[in-house]
Amino acid sequence: MRWTKDDSDKAAGAGGGAGSRGYHHGNLKEALVRAALALIAEKGPAGFTFADAARWAGVSPAAPYRHFRDRDELIANVARLGFELFAQVLAKAWDEGRPEPLVAFDRLGRAYLDFARAQPAYYSAMFEAGVAPDADPALREASETAFAVLRQAAEKLVLLVPAKDRPPAMMVALHVWSTAHGIASLFGRGDAARRALPMPPEDLLEAAVLIYLRGLGITAG
Amino acid sequence: MRWTKDDSDKAAGAGGGAGSRGYHHGNLKEALVRAALALIAEKGPAGFTFADAARWAGVSPAAPYRHFRDRDELIANVARLGFELFAQVLAKAWDEGRPEPLVAFDRLGRAYLDFARAQPAYYSAMFEAGVAPDADPALREASETAFAVLRQAAEKLVLLVPAKDRPPAMMVALHVWSTAHGIASLFGRGDAARRALPMPPEDLLEAAVLIYLRGLGITAG
């Protein structure tokens, strides 16, 4: 029932100047999310206000209240969309383990870091904005869907280990997630708080995962 | 030359009510750091203002300007002290690899997570407050000192691997740091943004490190 009423909205988004639009924005909820993303990318998750978002979207400061109770609800919405996108990106990279699990798993790790670098604003909202995932059921579900991709990948991977030595897939998924998140948040970001690194983050993660998998008894070829 | 003039300052710290003190606070710089720690612990690194810190310390809102240019400088100071404490804690846990490197390394990992849990305010200021470590030379140095402990430990560990297969100690240090940081920031914190975990974070890290070291060719015993 709802579709983008006016494509010029999207084109005009970047500057915040809404140009000529009617009395109704037509797509304000989405525009506020885009505003939040732009402002988080610019100044961090704590660096913008509800009024900023309204200004960026070119509406009066009272308008956002038609769509979000407060700033936290807006950020939670951004985080939810981020997890949904993240889940898609990860699922596509994993591709059900084709052509073979080890190759696909490497792709998955790279996709993780790609996402953190390409979408620092989403990543911030998802992991650093202090949003409690349990507060909003939809957010929680989106977060779990994204983790489920990692977990399914781990399940397929541990099948490469003989049954008697096979580790719990959950543990493997948590290990890889932690390492990927650690690398992403320490080294894989575009902002000033990033630490310098003598190699690309992707290579650091790939090496860590290869060594870890060897420790599990999984080797390439 | 400077020492704590009045011990009641410390005792009175928790409530912010300074009780009876003279016109001069005597130790305001330190009190502001403690205020920042308390407020970060309570509401996160973005959840307090310069004026809050002054109020907490029981001084007028103009007083902090005698010691810090602005809020960022206060937070950078907190982060620096955090790294100094962190370096001490890690060095003590590592204890130069006694009685043997593997045992000491496990202790080091646990100390890392202990610190993140016991000092969430320091940990936030150090890693999540968006402070650029390069902005302040003292901060940068403290941060490097802390990392150096991890790196020295890694150097001793890789000696357990035959020379021809020996990995770079730097890489090992970065892998372990990333994993520890990932676990700490995803699961090892006291606040609401923490994810649930089916096991203690320490055990998750220990397992990850053991598997990783086995992948390097290092096994216990």
Next chain:
DNA sequence: TGTACATCAGTGAACGCGCGTTCACTGATGTAC
């Protein structure tokens, strides 16, 4: 096809509030002699 009406989404003015920052000041401390 046209008209009346209900509903929706954004307006703009207003409010109280707390923040960051400045300023001339003053109480307390330390030091020279």
Next chain:
DNA sequence: TGTACATCAGTGAACGCGCGTTCACTGATGTAC
């Protein structure tokens, strides 16, 4: 030991500002008939 003085550290009042939030309102849209 005492006095004069320089320096330091905190005061309190003031300011302009932007924020969050509310309110009665109004333009636009959709629908019943």
